[in-house]
Amino acid sequence: MMKLVTLMTVAMWATLSLADDLEISKSVIKLVPPASKNTAGYLTIKNNTDQDVKLLKVESDIAQVIELHTMMMENDMMVMRPVEFILIPKKGEVELKGGGLHVMFLGLKKPVVKGGKVEAKLIFNEGKTQRVHFVVND
Amino acid sequence: MWDVEEESLSMKSKIIIFSLTIFLCLMGKFAWNEVRDAEQSGIKDFTLLSPSGPVSLKSYKGKIVLMYFGFLNCPEACPNTFTNVAQAFKKLSPEQLDQIVLLFITLDPERDDLNAMKEYSHYFHPNIVPLRGELDYVLRVAKFYNAKFRKVELDGGMEYTIDHSLNLLILNRKGELFSDLGQIHTSTSILADIENAFKELP
Numbered sequence: 167m168m169k170l171v172t173l174m175t176v177a178m179w180a181t182l183s184l185a186d187d188l189e190i191s192k193s194v195i196k197l198v199p200p201a202s203k204n205t206a207g208y209l210t211i212k213n214n215t216d217q218d219v220k221l222l223k224v225e226s227d228i229a230q231v232i233e234l235h236t237m238m239m240e241n242d243m244m245v246m247r248p249v250e251f252i253l254i255p256k257k258g259e260v261e262l263k264g265g266g267l268h269v270m271f272l273g274l275k276k277p278v279v280k281g282g283k284v285e286a287k288l289i290f291n292e293g294k295t296q297r298v299h300f301v302v303n304d
Numbered sequence: 305m306w307d308v309e310e311e312s313l314s315m316k317s318k319i320i321i322f323s324l325t326i327f328l329c330l331m332g333k334f335a336w337n338e339v340r341d342a343e344q345s346g347i348k349d350f351t352l353l354s355p356s357g358p359v360s361l362k363s364y365k366g367k368i369v370l371m372y373f374g375f376l377n378c379p380e381a382c383p384n385t386f387t388n389v390a391q392a393f394k395k396l397s398p399e400q401l402d403q404i405v406l407l408f409i410t411l412d413p414e415r416d417d418l419n420a421m422k423e424y425s426h427y428f429h430p431n432i433v434p435l436r437g438e439l440d441y442v443l444r445v446a447k448f449y450n451a452k453f454r455k456v457e458l459d460g461g462m463e464y465t466i467d468h469s470l471n472l473l474i475l476n477r478k479g480e481l482f483s484d485l486g487q488i489h490t491s492t493s494i495l496a497d498i499e500n501a502f503k504e505l506p
Contacts (some may be wrong), residue, residue: 233462
């Protein structure tokens with residue numbers, strides 16, 4: 167019994183500490199017209215740990231495929247490319263925002279509506295995961 | 305003696321054939337280059353397909369025409385531009401609004417059909433007219449109006465994307481280029497340029 171309580175305490179502590187390890191804020195999905203099959207998601211990830219963390223994947227029911235992308239101007243053209251991961255340096259933060267890194271939702275299963283909430287799961291290296299709520303906004 | 309004569313004749317004909325071949329090759333190359341140049345030349349007065357039939361740029365003479373090259377799968381640059389233009393349009397008087405249009409020319413005719421483009425455009429503003437044409441033709445229109453784009457194959461869910469410049473062009477009532485708002489434009493800068501274009505004498 168004592169063991170179980172200890173285990174539960176450790177588990178709870180682990181969950182809580184993980185939440186503190188990575189702070190997620192400004193999670194927004196871009197409002198796009200109903201005719202759009204794709205949209206972009208943005209968020210800021212703060213890494214409070216002493217180790218670099220990699221965001222590897224985002225999972226959600228709203229789209230058929232979800233990828234991590236970056237965007238930049240190259241030869242006077244806007245260029246968008248998938249990236250394998252997004253590195254959040256130790257004690258640092260990364261802002262996914264317009265014109266740069268973003269989460270790309272491809273093949274929306276239903277149109278996004280302003281103010282709507284979208285649940286997603288962030289998957290980091292070493293099996294770390296974190297739930298996040300995106301809010302649809304223009 | 306006879307043999308030598310024959311040999312020299314055949315030598316002559318060889319030279320003639322050789323020269324003719326070179327000449328024909330050069331002619332061919334010249335003609336080929338001409339075709340290629342024509343293929344690559346830009347088109348100013350274009351005719352493209354809108355949801356309600358073919359539309360030529362000339363048919364907008366007397367109006368202010370904004371032009372933008374984009375595509376429906378464009379996640380950010382295109383919707384941002386349309387939002388900015390729509391905001392600028394909303395500040396215009398009804399008289400001005402009757403005399404202005406934004407032509408949205410798709411760079412992705414492979415994936416963008418006119419019905420979806422119409423729904424997409426009207427979501428932003430009814431004065432946005434979606435236009436579609438064959439890729440080679442659009443390439444030449446874009447070339448004339450200094451818009452750059454290229455299709456890039458991708459691994460992953462998108463299959464391909466289109467790198468593209470973000471120029472927003474304004475043509476005056478005569479159909480001449482009035483301004484190119486370049487890569488960075490806001491609803492304020494768009495509105496200012498539209499107002500300036502309206503100030504020009506018709």
